[in-house]
Amino acid sequence: MGGFCGNKNILAPKKCSGEARHRGLTQNSAPGPKGADIKEFGDSESGPPLIPMIHAIEAGNKPMVAAIEGFALGGGLELALGCHYRIAHSKARLGLPEVTLGLLPAAGGSQRLPRLIGVPAALDLIITGRHVTAAEALQLGIVDQVTDHHTVDAAVKFALSVAGRPLDARRISSYSCPPVSGDLDALFEEVMRKVRRGARGAIAPVACVQAVRAAATLPYARGMERERELMATLFTSGQARALQYSFFAQRAVSRWSTPSGARWDASAPKPVRKVAVIGLGTMGRGIAVALAQAGFPVVSVETQEKQLTEAKRAVSQMLERGAKRRGVAAPLDKMSYSSNIQAVADVDLVIEAVFEDMGLKKKIFQQLSAVCKPDALLCTNTSSLDVDQLASQTRNPELVVGMHFFAPAHVMKLLEVVYGPRSSPQALATAMQLGKKMGKVSVAVGNCPGFVGNRMLKAYVEQAFFLLEEGATPELVDSALEEFGFSMGFFKVSDLSGLDVGWKVRKEDGLALPGVSTGPSARIRQGRRYSPLGDLLCQRGRFGQKTGSGWYQYGKPGGRVATPDPWLHSFLEEYRAQHGLVPRRIDPQEVLERCLYALINEGFRILEDGIAAGPEDIDCIYVFGYGWPHYRGGPMFYAAMVGLPKVLERLEHYYRAHPDVPDLQPCSLLRRLVASGSPPVQKWKEAIKKLHSQL
Numbered sequence: 001m002g003g004f005c006g007n008k009n010i011l012a013p014k015k016c017s018g019e020a021r022h023r024g025l026t027q028n029s030a031p032g033p034k035g036a037d038i039k040e041f042g043d044s045e046s047g048p049p050l051i052p053m054i055h056a057i058e059a060g061n062k063p064m065v066a067a068i069e070g071f072a073l074g075g076g077l078e079l080a081l082g083c084h085y086r087i088a089h090s091k092a093r094l095g096l097p098e099v100t101l102g103l104l105p106a107a108g109g110s111q112r113l114p115r116l117i118g119v120p121a122a123l124d125l126i127i128t129g130r131h132v133t134a135a136e137a138l139q140l141g142i143v144d145q146v147t148d149h150h151t152v153d154a155a156v157k158f159a160l161s162v163a164g165r166p167l168d169a170r171r172i173s174s175y176s177c178p179p180v181s182g183d184l185d186a187l188f189e190e191v192m193r194k195v196r197r198g199a200r201g202a203i204a205p206v207a208c209v210q211a212v213r214a215a216a217t218l219p220y221a222r223g224m225e226r227e228r229e230l231m232a233t234l235f236t237s238g239q240a241r242a243l244q245y246s247f248f249a250q251r252a253v254s255r256w257s258t259p260s261g262a263r264w265d266a267s268a269p270k271p272v273r274k275v276a277v278i279g280l281g282t283m284g285r286g287i288a289v290a291l292a293q294a295g296f297p298v299v300s301v302e303t304q305e306k307q308l309t310e311a312k313r314a315v316s317q318m319l320e321r322g323a324k325r326r327g328v329a330a331p332l333d334k335m336s337y338s339s340n341i342q343a344v345a346d347v348d349l350v351i352e353a354v355f356e357d358m359g360l361k362k363k364i365f366q367q368l369s370a371v372c373k374p375d376a377l378l379c380t381n382t383s384s385l386d387v388d389q390l391a392s393q394t395r396n397p398e399l400v401v402g403m404h405f406f407a408p409a410h411v412m413k414l415l416e417v418v419y420g421p422r423s424s425p426q427a428l429a430t431a432m433q434l435g436k437k438m439g440k441v442s443v444a445v446g447n448c449p450g451f452v453g454n455r456m457l458k459a460y461v462e463q464a465f466f467l468l469e470e471g472a473t474p475e476l477v478d479s480a481l482e483e484f485g486f487s488m489g490f491f492k493v494s495d496l497s498g499l500d501v502g503w504k505v506r507k508e509d510g511l512a513l514p515g516v517s518t519g520p521s522a523r524i525r526q527g528r529r530y531s532p533l534g535d536l537l538c539q540r541g542r543f544g545q546k547t548g549s550g551w552y553q554y555g556k557p558g559g560r561v562a563t564p565d566p567w568l569h570s571f572l573e574e575y576r577a578q579h580g581l582v583p584r585r586i587d588p589q590e591v592l593e594r595c596l597y598a599l600i601n602e603g604f605r606i607l608e609d610g611i612a613a614g615p616e617d618i619d620c621i622y623v624f625g626y627g628w629p630h631y632r633g634g635p636m637f638y639a640a641m642v643g644l645p646k647v648l649e650r651l652e653h654y655y656r657a658h659p660d661v662p663d664l665q666p667c668s669l670l671r672r673l674v675a676s677g678s679p680p681v682q683k684w685k686e687a688i689k690k691l692h693s694q695l
C-alpha cells in the first residue's frame with residue numbers, strides 16, 4: 001500500500017520494523033502491506049510511532065489518498081483508514097486479521113472501521129479477521145474507488161482532482177458510528193454471546209467486541225484509550241504468542257524434510273491433471289468433493305452399484321451446498337463416476353479410500369498397479385495401516401504414499417502425507433502440493449502405526465479409560481478437557497464417532513478379547529495395563545450416538561444431546577468392585593496432566609524417531625486435525641509454555657504411581673532437552689539434530 005497527498009508528496013510505504021508490543025501502540029513502527037512484521041512482536045527495539053503518524057496523516061491539510069495494491073492487512077489497513085481517501089486495485093485484499101494472531105486492531109482500526117462502515121459490518125471483519133476483495137471493500141464503503149489500472153497513477157489523479165476541497169468530512173476519527181437498526185445494547189449482547197460460545201476460551205474475539213463497543217459508545221479519544229487497554233491484556237496473554245507461533249508453524253510445515261535428506265526445495269512435484277478416488281464411503285465422498293472444489297477433474301470409482309447411486313446424489317448435494325456458501329458455481333462438471341476400476345487408466349494420481357481392511361486394500365493396490373499409467377501416483381487414505389505393505393503390492397513402490405484425510409474430508413484442514421522408506425521425494429512433493437491446492441495444511445510424516453496424530457492419541461485415550469477405572473466419570477474427564485479448550489471431551493467425541501470403530505481396531509490388534517475375567521491379569525494385555533471398558537460397552541451394544549447410548553445417553557438412536565447416564569455410573573462402580581479398584585477423588589488438573597502429558601510424551605518419542613520433522617509438524621496436526629485449541633499453539637508448544645522441567649517432573653510422578661503404564665515413562669528426548677536447558681520450541685529442531693549427532 002502506498003499513500004499520496006495532493007501535492008504529490010509520497011508517503012512512502014515503510015518496510016516493517018520496530019516493536020509491536022503493547023507499549024508499542026504509541027510507538028509502533030509503520031506496518032508493511034501485510035501488516036506488522038509478526039516476527040518483531042516480541043522484540044524490544046522500537047520503531048517510528050504508528051498511532052501518532054496515522055493521526056498526523058489524518059489531521060493534515062492536504063488530501064491523503066491511500067493507493068492499495070496486493071494486501072492491506074492489519075496495520076496496513078489501519079494506515080489507509082487514517083488517509084482521507086482510499087483507492088484499491090481490483091485484485092487487492094483488505095482486512096484486519098489481528099484476531100487470528102490473538103490481538104485486536106490497535107492502531108485505531110477498531111475505532112475507525114465501525115465509524116466508517118457501521119458496527120455490524122465492522123464487527124464481522126474484526127471478529128473473524130477475514131480478508132475482503134476490493135469489490136466487497138467498495139460495497140462496504142471501506143474504499144472510495146476500485147481500479148483495474150495502475151493504482152498509484154489513479155491515486156495521484158484522484159488526489160489532484162480533490163485538492164483544495166475541505167477535508168473535515170474525510171477524517172474518520174471525527175465521525176460517529178452510523179446508527180444501527182434496533183437496540184445497540186441488545187446487538188452487542190447478542191454478538192458477545194455468540195462470540196463467547198464460539199471462542200471457547202479465546203480472549204481476542206471477546207476483546208474485539210469490547211473495542212468495537214467502545215467505538216460505538218464513546219468519543220474517539222476515549223475509544224482509543226479502551227483499545228489500548230484491551231490490547232495490553234491481549235499482548236501479555238500467552239494466547240497471542242501461541243497464535244503467532246502457529247502462523248509460522250503452518251508455513252514451516254510446507255518446507256518439509258525427511259530423515260533420509262529429501263527436502264521440499266530439492267524435490268519438484270509431478271504435474272497432476274486428473275485424479276481418481278476409489279471407494280465412495282464417507283471419506284471418499286469428502287475427498288472427491290475437496291478435489292473438485294480445488295478444480296481437479298475427478299473420476300470416482302465405487303464397485304457397489306447401490307452405494308454408487310447414493311454417493312452420486314450425496315456428492316452433488318455437497319458440491320451444491322459448498323458452492324452456494326461460497327457464492328460460486330458448483331463444479332459438478334469436474335465429477336465423473338464409474339463402477340469399473342479400469343476408469344482410472346488415464347489419471348495422474350489415485351486416492352484409495354475403501355474400508356480399513358489390509359486384505360482389501362492390498363487387492364486394490366495390485367489392481368491399480370496393473371491398470372494405471374506406470375508413472376501414476378498411488379495414494380492411500382488409511383488412518384493406521386502400513387503404507388509400506390501397500391507399496392510392496394505395486395510395480396513402482398516409490399510412487400506410493402499415504403494421504404490421511406480427516407473427516408469430513410472436504411471441511412477438515414489437516415492432511416497427513418505419509419512417506420515410507422521407498423517413497424520417492426517426488427511422490428512426497430506431489431502429494432504435499434496436491435494437499436496445498438486442496439486448501440489443506442499438509443504435514444509430511446513417516447510411516448509407523450497411527451502415523452503422528454493417532455499414535456499420540458492412543459496415549460491420551462488410554463489415560464481417559466484409566467481415569468474412569470480409578471474413580472472419574474466421563475463427565476469429569478470431558479469437562480476438564482472442554483475447559484482446556486477442546487470443543488468436546490474424549491468421551492463425547494467417542495460417542496459421536498462410534499465406539500465400535502476403536503473396538504474393531506482393538507480386536508484386530510488382539511487386545512479386545514471376548515468374555516470378561518476378574519483377577520489381577522484381567523486388565524493386563526500384551527504385557528501392559530489395559531482397560532477393557534470400551535470393549536465392555538460395545539459388547540452391550542452401546543456404540544454411542546448411533547445406538548442412543550455409549551458413555552452418555554442420548555434418548556434415542558441418533559440423538560445428539562449427551563446427558564449423564566446413571567446406568568453407566570453403576571456399571572463403573574460394579575466394574576471397579578469386580579476388579580478390586582478403590583475409587584478415589586480425581587481432580588481436573590490430574591485429568592489434564594495425565595491425558596495431555598501422556599500425549600505430549602508420545603510426541604517427543606515421535607520427534608526422537610524422526611517420524612515428524614519438528615514440533616511445528618505435530619502442533620499443526622493437533623490444531624488442524626484433532627481440535628487442540630488454536631490459541632494454545634499445539635501440544636508441543638503447550639509443553640514448552642508449561643515448562644519442560646515441569647512436564648518431566650509430572651510424568652515422573654505419574655509413572656511412579658503407575659509403573660505398568662509405559663506411556664507415562666518420560667521419553668529420553670524430553671529428559672535430554674531438559675538436561676540441555678529446555679530450549680524454546682523454535683530451537684528444538686536444531687537441538688534434536690545436535691542431540692542425535694552426539695549419539
Ligand SMILES: CC/C=C\C=C\CC(=O)SCCNC(=O)CCNC(=O)[C@H](O)C(C)(C)COP(=O)(O)OP(=O)(O)OC[C@H]1O[C@@H](n2cnc3c(N)ncnc32)[C@H](O)[C@@H]1OP(=O)(O)O
Pocket residue numbers: 017018019020028029030031034035036037038039050071073074075076097098101105106107248251252
Ligand atoms: C508495528 C505495529 C503496528 C501495527 C500493528 C498492526 C497489527 C498487524 O498488522 S498484525 C499483522 C496483520 N497481518 C497479517 O496477519 C497478515 C499475515 N499474512 C498472511 O495472512 C499471508 O502471509 C498473506 C499476506 C495473505 C499472503 O499469503 P501467501 O501469499 O500465501 O504467502 P505466505 O506464505 O503466507 O507468506 C509469505 C512469507 O511472508 C511471511 N509473512 C507474511 N505476512 C507476514 C507478517 N505480517 N509478518 C511477518 N512475516 C509475514 C510468511 O511467514 C512467509 O514467510 P516464509 O519465510 O516463506 O514462511
